[in-house]
Amino acid sequence: MMTRREMIASAAAVAGATALGAKARAAEVEVQKPGGTRDKSEPAWTYPPHPEPGEPGKHYQPVTTLNGSALPFKIVDGVKVFHLVCEEVPNHEFAPGLTAHCWGYNGQVHGPTIECVEGDRVRIYVTNRLPAATSVHWHAIILPQGMDGVGGLSQKAIQPGETFKYEFTVWQHGTFMYHSHHDEMTQMALGMLGLFVIHPREPKGPPPDRDFAFLLSEWKIVPGTKRPDPNEMVEFNVLTLNARCFPGTAPVIVKKGDRVRLRIGNLSAMDHHPIHFHGHTWTVTETDGGVVPETARRPEVTVLVPVGSTRTVEFIANNPGDWPIHCHMSHHVMNQMGHGIPNLIGVNTGDLDRRARKTIPGYMTMGTAGMAEMGEMGMNVPRNSIPMVGAQGPHDYITMGGMFTILKVREHLESYDKDPGWYEQPPGTRAELANEEEMRRDLGIAKPA
Ligand SMILES: [Cu+2]
Numbered sequence: 264m265m266t267r268r269e270m271i272a273s274a275a276a277v278a279g280a281t282a283l284g285a286k287a288r289a290a291e292v293e294v295q296k297p298g299g300t301r302d303k304s305e306p307a308w309t310y311p312p313h314p315e316p317g318e319p320g321k322h323y324q325p326v327t328t329l330n331g332s333a334l335p336f337k338i339v340d341g342v343k344v345f346h347l348v349c350e351e352v353p354n355h356e357f358a359p360g361l362t363a364h365c366w367g368y369n370g371q372v373h374g375p376t377i378e379c380v381e382g383d384r385v386r387i388y389v390t391n392r393l394p395a396a397t398s399v400h401w402h403a404i405i406l407p408q409g410m411d412g413v414g415g416l417s418q419k420a421i422q423p424g425e426t427f428k429y430e431f432t433v434w435q436h437g438t439f440m441y442h443s444h445h446d447e448m449t450q451m452a453l454g455m456l457g458l459f460v461i462h463p464r465e466p467k468g469p470p471p472d473r474d475f476a477f478l479l480s481e482w483k484i485v486p487g488t489k490r491p492d493p494n495e496m497v498e499f500n501v502l503t504l505n506a507r508c509f510p511g512t513a514p515v516i517v518k519k520g521d522r523v524r525l526r527i528g529n530l531s532a533m534d535h536h537p538i539h540f541h542g543h544t545w546t547v548t549e550t551d552g553g554v555v556p557e558t559a560r561r562p563e564v565t566v567l568v569p570v571g572s573t574r575t576v577e578f579i580a581n582n583p584g585d586w587p588i589h590c591h592m593s594h595h596v597m598n599q600m601g602h603g604i605p606n607l608i609g610v611n612t613g614d615l616d617r618r619a620r621k622t623i624p625g626y627m628t629m630g631t632a633g634m635a636e637m638g639e640m641g642m643n644v645p646r647n648s649i650p651m652v653g654a655q656g657p658h659d660y661i662t663m664g665g666m667f668t669i670l671k672v673r674e675h676l677e678s679y680d681k682d683p684g685w686y687e688q689p690p691g692t693r694a695e696l697a698n699e700e701e702m703r704r705d706l707g708i709a710k711p712a
Contacts, residue, residue: 307434308406310382313464316343317380323462325378326476326526329513329668330505334375334457342384342430345377347399349421349443349455350392354489357501358511358664360649361599363482363489365506366393366453372506373478374441374457381436381464387429389421396420399429400444401459402530402571403551406431414445421445436463437549438476438526438573448532452493454506456480456530467554471577472521473679477504479538479568479590479666481531486599487645496533502595502665509596509667510654514682515588517580519674524548525588527566528573536595538574539565540670541586549575565591580672585657585686590666598649598664657685658693 316338319325325333336345347368354362355372368374379385389399398420400412410431414420421427439459443450458476481502483495491501504512517523525545527538544562548555551573566574589596644650653661673683699709 306405308432310432310434312341312384312432313380313382314341316341317383317462317464319378322380322464323378324470324474326376326460326474328376328458328476328505329515330507330511331371331373331458331476332375334369334377336379339386342386343379345385345387346390347374347387347457348390348392349397349399351394352454355454355506356511357482357484357503357506357508358598358649360644361484361501361508361511361647363484363491363647365491366450366455368455368457372454373480374455376458376460376476377441378460378462379433380462381433383461384432385430388426389429390426391421391423394423395450396422396445397443397450397455398427398445399441401429401431402440402442403435403573404431404433404439404459404461405435406433412441412444433461435553436461436467437551437553438528438575439551440478440528440530440573442530449493451480451530452482452495452532453491454480458526458528460526468548469522471524473515473517473580474524474526475515476526477528478506479504479527479529479531479536480506481534481595484599486648489647499532499534500597500599502536502590502597504666504668508598508649509589509664510661512668514669514671516671516673516676516679516681516683518676518679519580519583519672521580522577523580524575524577526573526575527568529568529570531570533570534592534595535567535569536590536666537565537567537592538588538666539591540588542582542584542670542672543578543580543586545576545578547574548577549573580670583672583674583686584688586670586672587663588668588670589663596663596665596667598651599644 317323334345334347336343338344349366349368350370352365352367352370352372355365355367356362365372377387387399391397396414398412398414398418401410409417410429411417412429418427439461441457441459443455456478458478460476481499483492483499484490484501485492501508507513529536544564545566546560546562547566548560563576566576568574649664652664655661671683671686676683703709
């Protein structure tokens with residue numbers, strides 16, 4: 264509660280500010296933050312931009328978008344100018360062996376990450392080189408309605424060949440997204456998504472040593488075909504982190520003791536993804552609605568990232584090793600071909616394979632003991648498709664694909680940009696085949712029945 268005296272003082276301050284010119288008010292915004300001293304009946308974007316556009320290395324440490332990039336910008340008269348080009352991206356690679364003709368921005372699927380700083384004025388040109396009209400929505404960013412990018416509702420759709428200009432001041436900080444908001448079902452299914460990171464003007468909490476941004480999405484690509492199917496509602500068979508599926512996903516490389524931030528956005532068509540990791544616990548620090556108050560934070564090992572939202576987590580990487588980071592929905596860590604296979608687990612198919620091979624050379628009944636064998640056995644898969652699961656690991660075959668990557672925590676690292684290879688476990692710290700003597704001693708049996 265304000266005292267009468269404070270109210271009089273703040274009224275005087277407001278009167279004084281009103282008398283000042285726009286330039287003086289711009290300088291003042293350093294102390295007037297959204298939700299702070301300003302009049303809350305006005306939206307944040309009504310504030311004048313900060314006089315100094317945020318620059319990497321000076322005002323923020325850029326995020327790392329693994330398997331992606333940051334959108335370049337230039338500063339023109341204090342405004343950050345970006346250019347997005349909507350276009351077809353032929354042969355986007357999801358993982359070695361699987362490519363498809365997608366749509367994206369600036370030749371990439373997904374689009375490059377836009378980065379700026381709270382208080383920046385941004386001007387984003389959008390050129391449409393697609394064969395269809397489009398628009399760009401700046402997801403969860405509070406801005407004037409006409410800049411919201413909803414085709415038909417807030418603007419005319421951008422026709423093929425046209426360039427539109429969006430301009431607004433960003434007064435939030437956190438992890439946001441951008442995506443097509445015109446024929447969303449088709450265009451988002453084809454890849455027209457990207458991340459939009461706004462750094463705080465002043466640091467909020469300890470700065471991370473490593474700051475990663477991920478965008479989750481899902482696709483239906485029938486094995487052997489080259490076009491994602493936007494009509495799919497249920498059976499997505501390519502689940503991606505930054506538009507790649509394991510083993511095509513880059514590892515998350517950190518040093519022991521690093522404070523690590525993961526920003527995770529989800530623009531899948533139909534699925535929320537519980538993203539889980541091993542060896543540590545993390546804290547959810549932000550959503551795309553803002554910073555989670557300290558008193559509301561709690562430790563977690565899985566964060567549910569609903570469709571159309573972002574979650575930011577932080578942890579201290581104190582446990583060396585190779586640890587999975589993955590969606591915990593088990594069908595989301597499978598690659599193509601996981602669907603429509605009859606359940607044959609436990610079925611004795613006798614000499615079916617031998618007999619079938621008389622008419623179909625190389626025939627193999629799939630999945631009588633599960634699916635683990637389906638990556639490893641080097642089965643012939645249709646052209647332009649990848650095995651249902653995984654890749655060879657250091658100890659055996661890794662039977663996961665899809666929305667999966669590896670957190671590599673090392674005590675010594677040459678460089679964050681160089682994959683340190685597989686983790687070397689200290690002697691005596693790996694699960695091993697039990698020997699007979701131990702089993703006799705502890706279980707009273709030499710070999711399990
Ligand atoms: Cu999932």
